[in-house]
Ligand SMILES: Cc1cc2nc3c(=O)[nH]c(=O)nc-3n(C[C@H](O)[C@H](O)[C@H](O)COP(=O)(O)O)c2cc1C
């Protein structure tokens with residue numbers, strides 16, 4: 001019998017964690033974690049886009065002394081794989097974000113704590129000692145509280161703030177509704193306990209719910225400007241899917257952007273992030289680091305993302321699966337496997353360090369758009 005913290009022996013890749021996790025989570029929790037918006041077109045596409053890109057194998061290069069190290073916002077990371085902000089780790093593991101933080105430190109992975117974490121920021125920070133964590137921000141109706149939250153994360157040692165901008169309203173979550181998921185399956189977000197609640201939007205038959213309530217308190221560019229003025233930490237915007245928004249983000253003082261469609265969970269029929277990345281990286285043209293997430297499941301995906309202009313990648317669902325199956329050891333193991341696969345992919349495409357990763361590792365005919373990596377020669 002395996003207990004919660006032992007790694008099942010048949011796990012050799014991230015898909016194996018997914019298979020095991022499905023058997024461990026309730027039907028509702030599975031629908032919440034695995035699901036995407038509406039018909040899940042974007043969710044599927046995130047994967048398909050990676051598979052459509054082919055690599056160019058290279059031989060007999062001198063790869064001695066290689067490594068996967070990078071510097072991001074002044075901090076050194078051993079590899080470019082980070083844990084994306086994911087709400088409510090308590091769904092997957094009783095120790096919630098504490099377990100994730102321990103696993104992240106073990107695997108030397110940067111960890112982005114969600115605003116909707118199930119654990120106090122300070123407690124997660126204590127568990128993350130020795131590693132780097134960032135804080136993901138959802139701007140709350142109560143703007144003063146929002147700024148106090150950023151201040152808290154800063155005091156706790158966050159190395160960057162990631163403003164998630166792509167979910168001002170919730171996506172159309174058919175899978176969750178079919179599974180009968182209600183907010184009751186989630187713990188109340190502990191870090192938001194002291195926020196002044198906004199008005200509860202209500203709409204009668206024939207009235208607009210979104211435009212009669214939700215959208216009024218949604219974050220805007222003015223909020224970003226206020227945040228920019230209030231924090232000295234590196235500030236990134238997550239959820240950029242248009243080159244125009246990337247350009248504006250940089251113009252407004254963003255230190256980095258995350259090309260993300262929220263794992264296909266918000267607006268269905270957005271392109272895959274790997275379809276958008278080359279276009280956006282080209283518009284950014286090396287002015288700030290570009291990160292990407294969505295559908296990364298193999299080391300070859302990490303290589304493709306970096307070749308298309310990303311400085312680093314984030315994974316979401318895969319580490320939640322690992323957390324559900326094997327707690328902190330699972331998180332560390334999942335990242336370690338992905339990093340190992342990435343190193344194999346680097347070696348077999350002739351890359352000694354991340355500087356060598358460029359569009360040249362991609363088979364020409366399968367490259368979409370033009371990548372604008374600052375590493376490109
Ligand atoms: C269960 C779940 C909860 C999420 N919660 C958040 C969140 O609180 N904040 C956020 O910015 N993104 C959130 N995301 C999106 C992730 O940060 C990330 O963009 C996405 O999971 C990447 O795709 P992947 O799961 O295919 O790796 C969540 C994703 C999942 C699956």
Ligand SMILES: CC(C)CC(=O)C(=O)O
Nearest residue numbers: 086087116138167262265
């Ligand atoms: C609590 C939610 C807003 C978290 C989220 O971003 C998601 O479920 O995708």
